[in-house]
Amino acid sequence: MIKRALKSFPDGIDPESGKAKHRQLEEILRRFVELHAPPGTAVPSERELSEHFQVARMTVRQAIDALVADEVLERVVGVGTFVARPKMDLQIKLTSYSEEMHRRGMVPDARVLTFEQVPASHLVARELQIDPGQPVVRFRRQLLADGEPMSVDENFIPAWHVPGMLEEEPPTSLYRVLxxxxxxxxxxxxxxxxATAATASTAxxxxxxxxxxxxKIQRHAYVSRSMVDYSVSYYRADRYKLWVPLQRPGIRTPRTYHPGRHQAT
Known part of the structure; x- marks a missing residue:
């Protein structure tokens, strides 16, 4: 699709320009992506772009490298280069998934995989600081946004904290129910x-x-000094980037900062 459209694209490389050819090509491809190419669209090969714009493949590679660094394009090894899908900043906050997706203007959904009481394994008992075998509520879900899988979450809550929870429907917002x-x-x-790699079931x-x-994010959540929830979440690295604000102790933040307002890449 891009290949056909490029043939009629009005811009070309100006050999008389004082601007480097790879910079010109980078700007041409960037404009084309912004105006005509939705996320996930395949980009022509380096050879095709080289022939179309009558430049060396090294020039094409430099332009594509710059766009990959800017997260405009993404390379998939052995497959090709594609228009990148925007990544959501994964801000570490004590909010539920549904609250976070609503904040982003997306429609959250969840598919319950497990909602049951089980004896705590040695690993879960260690993380919750309880004895092995004590009852815990295990709540595992596939979380979606706008119909697309985003993460797999598994929560463990000591059962004595949530009597009767299993008698109700699985909660759509765990923190709200708590x-x-x-x-x-x-x-x-x-x-x-x-960082981790997707197993067969998670993939x-x-x-x-x-x-x-x-x-992979493991969380220990507390009410006062009491741990009430241990969770393990697996997020798609192709849809999230981690945003962690930093501040020196004792220094007041001069202004509100949001990563979307400062795009360094």
Missing amino acids: SERYGMVIEWGEDTIE RLLNVDLGAPLL
Whole structure:
């Protein structure tokens, strides 16, 4: 589709311009993507672009490299180059998934995979600081935004904190139920973030390839000094980028900052 459109695209490389050819080509492709190419659209090969614009393949590669660095394009090894889909900034906040998606103007949805009471495994017991075998509510979901899989979340809550929870329908907003029904407003938490690769089951749920990069976030959530929730979430790395605001202790932030207002890339 882009290949056909490029043939009729009015811009070309001006050999008399003082601007480097790869910069001219970068601007041409950037404008074309912004005006005509939706996310996920395949980009012609370096050879095709080289022949069309009558420039060296190194010139094409430099232009594409710049657009990849700017997250306008993305390379998929062994497949090709595509118009990138915008990544959502993953801001670490003590809000529920549904609250976060509503904030972004997206429609949240969830498919419940597991909602049951189980004895705490040694790993879960260690993370919740309880004895192995004690009852916990296990709540595992596939989370979606605008119909697209975004993450797989698994929460473990000591059962004595949430009596009767399993007698109701699975909650659409876990933190809201904990607050409104059980009076437990999550006050603070600790997150551990690491890169991982998609297993077969997770890849299937997230609609990504086996071994695709994911963000794994483990959270311990507290009410006062009592831990009430341990969760493990797997986020699609192709749809999220991590945004962590930093501030030196004792220094007041001079203004409100949002990553969307300062695009360095």
